[in-house]
Amino acid sequence: MSELRSPLTLSWRHGVAAAVWIGIVLLFAGLANAYYAGLGATVGILALLALGMVLVTGYAGQFSLAVGAFYGIGAYGSTLLTVKYGWYGLVALVLAATVAGVLGYAIARPLFRLRGHFLAMATLALTEVFYLSVNNAGFTGGSTGMGGIQPLDLFGFSLSSSASHVVVNWVVVGLVVWGILTLRKGREGRALLAIRGHEAAAAAAGVNIPSAKARVFTASAVISAVAGSLYAHQYLYVNPPPFGLQTAIDVLMIAVLGGMRSPWGAVIGAIALEVIYQGIEAILPGLLGTGAVGAGQQLIIGLLLVVILVVRPDGIAGALGDLIGFVRRRLGGDRAPEAVAPTTTQTSTDMRALRRQEDEAGPVSPGSVVLSARGLLKRYGGVTAVDDVDLDIHEGEVLAVIGPNGAGKSTLVNMLSGNTPPTAGTVTIGNVETTSMRAHEVARHRLSRTFQTPCLFEGMDVAATVKVGAHLRGNVGMLRSSIPTPAAVREERRLADETQAVLTRLDLAHLADRDAKNLSLGQQKIVEVARALVGQPRLILLDEPCAGLNKAEKASLMQLLRALGREGLAVLVIEHDMEFVMASADRVHVLNFGKTLRVGTPDEVQNDHAVIDAYLGVATDADEAAESVEVTH
Numbered sequence: 001m002s003e004l005r006s007p008l009t010l011s012w013r014h015g016v017a018a019a020v021w022i023g024i025v026l027l028f029a030g031l032a033n034a035y036y037a038g039l040g041a042t043v044g045i046l047a048l049l050a051l052g053m054v055l056v057t058g059y060a061g062q063f064s065l066a067v068g069a070f071y072g073i074g075a076y077g078s079t080l081l082t083v084k085y086g087w088y089g090l091v092a093l094v095l096a097a098t099v100a101g102v103l104g105y106a107i108a109r110p111l112f113r114l115r116g117h118f119l120a121m122a123t124l125a126l127t128e129v130f131y132l133s134v135n136n137a138g139f140t141g142g143s144t145g146m147g148g149i150q151p152l153d154l155f156g157f158s159l160s161s162s163a164s165h166v167v168v169n170w171v172v173v174g175l176v177v178w179g180i181l182t183l184r185k186g187r188e189g190r191a192l193l194a195i196r197g198h199e200a201a202a203a204a205a206g207v208n209i210p211s212a213k214a215r216v217f218t219a220s221a222v223i224s225a226v227a228g229s230l231y232a233h234q235y236l237y238v239n240p241p242p243f244g245l246q247t248a249i250d251v252l253m254i255a256v257l258g259g260m261r262s263p264w265g266a267v268i269g270a271i272a273l274e275v276i277y278q279g280i281e282a283i284l285p286g287l288l289g290t291g292a293v294g295a296g297q298q299l300i301i302g303l304l305l306v307v308i309l310v311v312r313p314d315g316i317a318g319a320l321g322d323l324i325g326f327v328r329r330r331l332g333g334d335r336a337p338e339a340v341a342p343t344t345t346q347t348s349t350d351m352r353a354l355r356r357q358e359d360e361a362g363p364v365s366p367g368s369v370v371l372s373a374r375g376l377l378k379r380y381g382g383v384t385a386v387d388d389v390d391l392d393i394h395e396g397e398v399l400a401v402i403g404p405n406g407a408g409k410s411t412l413v414n415m416l417s418g419n420t421p422p423t424a425g426t427v428t429i430g431n432v433e434t435t436s437m438r439a440h441e442v443a444r445h446r447l448s449r450t451f452q453t454p455c456l457f458e459g460m461d462v463a464a465t466v467k468v469g470a471h472l473r474g475n476v477g478m479l480r481s482s483i484p485t486p487a488a489v490r491e492e493r494r495l496a497d498e499t500q501a502v503l504t505r506l507d508l509a510h511l512a513d514r515d516a517k518n519l520s521l522g523q524q525k526i527v528e529v530a531r532a533l534v535g536q537p538r539l540i541l542l543d544e545p546c547a548g549l550n551k552a553e554k555a556s557l558m559q560l561l562r563a564l565g566r567e568g569l570a571v572l573v574i575e576h577d578m579e580f581v582m583a584s585a586d587r588v589h590v591l592n593f594g595k596t597l598r599v600g601t602p603d604e605v606q607n608d609h610a611v612i613d614a615y616l617g618v619a620t621d622a623d624e625a626a627e628s629v630e631v632t633h
């Protein structure tokens with residue numbers, strides 16, 4: 001269902017879901033004997049650890065194995081505070097989780113400069129460092145560990161039975177699942193998914209990537225520490241092994257098995273792994289003898305993971321999600337989503353005639369300079385991609401940047417938007433110099449952009465993809481959108497309305513709940529334009545928006561750009577389609593080998609011999625070149 005139609009809200013359905021959850025937990029706690037209740041409580045702790053991994057790895061796409069360290073901080077923190085200093089258990093739990101959160105936040109910035117397997121190695125090293133530290137430190141009891149921990153006391157009610165552990169652990173799991181599901185519907189959750197999908201596009205939408213990664217890592221550290229604290233109060237004894245590499249690997253197995261992209265994956269994975277272990281323990285001794293259990297478990301789980309990774313990388317939760325979708329469609333009589341043909345209300349495709357109509361609709365009168373670039377230079381080693389370019393974009397103006405392949409057009413736009421730092425030169429937006437700002441900081445000056453290759457986000461529908469562009473139109477943070485507070489709900493409604501307005505304007509409303517990645521290239525390009533517009537920019541940069549568009553769609557886009565200009569927006573468009581450029585632009589900036597070749601009106605440029613020679617091709621006369629309808633590269 002579209003994110004627009006399934007908004008962030010607090011309804012009676014949440015109450016029913018909570019009642020069902022608690023009912024199942026109480027039923028299990030009441031029916032299970034002490035052995036199975038203990039097992040159930042431990043599975044709850046593992047589910048919590050996997051939920052932390054879902055946040056960092058599944059949502060934000062950052063592969064972290066630091067879970068062992070924060071789990072241990074929670075367990076040892078609670079133990080030290082309660083056993084050595086006599087603190088009240090709940091207060092110790094909160095303090096241990098706070099310490100884990102603060103530590104997580106402090107190390108996140110340097111840590112997330114790393115990517116991929118370097119990040120995985122560094123986070124695994126954190127777990128190992130923690131393990132070695134507690135294993136060798138005297139005050140933690142070294143390899144012997146520490147005992148004497150008392151059961152958690154919940155306002156006079158001692159949680160000493162296995163049944164009470166089940167209830168507490170699974171209520172905490174339920175709260176975290178709800179928080180993570182809710183987070184996904186708000187601006188912070190969307191920002192995380194956008195980071196996972198395409199960092200440059202997320203930054204261009206105004207997402208502060210280092211800060212978002214640090215916050216999600218902090219949240220994950222806190223969840224892991226709470227799990228550690230619950231572990232300590234359940235087992236009443238801590239020693240180093242549960243907080244080492246093996247736990248990090250077990251939690252990874254749970255997340256992979258259940259599915260990393262959904263909090264349900266963590267719950268399903270934790271239960272499934274335990275059921276598989278129990279099944280192997282029950283069946284294997286009869287077949288191969290008791291000695292085969294250990295190796296058999298490793299082998300079967302390993303094979304299962306390989307199969308899951310190959311067949312269903314989104315795990316059991318992903319497969320179940322598809323099954324539920326299928327059943328719902330069958331019951332509702334819906335058909336599976338089909339490819340949607342490009343649609344447009346545009347009937348005429350004669351761009352010159354349309355331009356005349358647009359000019360009659362109201363003249364575009366360029367206002368003050370919105371963006372000014374001076375002496376922009378970009379070198380990549382020996383290649384000078386952009387060479388001493390000056391450029392001004394005015395309010396209400398459509399400026400086209402054209403030039404042969406490799407002329408430096410995309411590099412120029414990347415420097416204007418903060419995606420690429422210039423080697424020399426300055427960029428000023430309004431009165432503010434933005435030269436050395438990063439993309440998310442430049443976006444705050446109401447600059448939006450699209451990319452040459454559409455940058456969409458895995459698993460997001462069109463509505464949510466577009467809503468990412470409204471990131472800077474809201475300010476609700478991670479905690480408030482996980483709860484969700486009335487302010488968060490109000491903000492989401494406003495963002496949904498603004499998104500709906502842009503979708504309607506761009507003829508995309510009927511695609512709102514389609515997976516954006518499944519659309520045609522042309523539709524994906526328009527979705528990107530919508531994402532850029534929903535942020536209500538004063539300057540929009542479009543990198544080859546016509547690629548993949550049919551004639552009618554190009555004509556619609558051309559009319560849209562003219563209309564945006566009339567509304568006072570400054571538009572910079574890179575395009576190879578000359579018919580589109582000549583019809584939509586007020587001025588054309590021609591680049592060749594990184595240098596400015598000519599700046600002028602469409603008429604001036606298309607009659608310029610230097611431009612014809614360099615870009616439009618050696619023509620016998622200017623008119624012939626002007627007639628060159630489409631230049632493809």
Ligand SMILES: Nc1ncnc2c1ncn2[C@@H]1O[C@H](COP(=O)(O)OP(=O)(O)OP(=O)(O)O)[C@@H](O)[C@H]1O
Nearest residue numbers: 380383384385403404405406407408409410411412
């Ligand atoms: N990250 C990079 N590292 C090295 N060279 C680069 C990099 N990005 C661009 N270049 C080089 O800079 C020059 C300009 O590239 P750019 O992509 O800006 O051109 P363009 O005009 O946008 O081309 P096209 O129309 O094909 O998109 C090219 O020679 C390109 O190979």
